[in-house]
Amino acid sequence: MKCARCSRPMIEPAVSIKTRSGLYGYGPKCAAVMGLIQAVQRARANPARKQETSEDQMDWIEDDPST
């Protein structure tokens, strides 16, 4: 695989980005220059937000089997 930025050949990209036009791989230096490594680390540290329940919000559906 070649680095998408500097075209240097590499065995394994440090960061790979999937786009509509294909898979782009970046070497560790280019990934660092472009801020991709930080972006990936941030994305891994903060995975998709979980749904939070608010305490001051009433439930829409109240399940009451006694009635």
Ligand SMILES: [Zn+2]
């Ligand atoms: Zn590169």
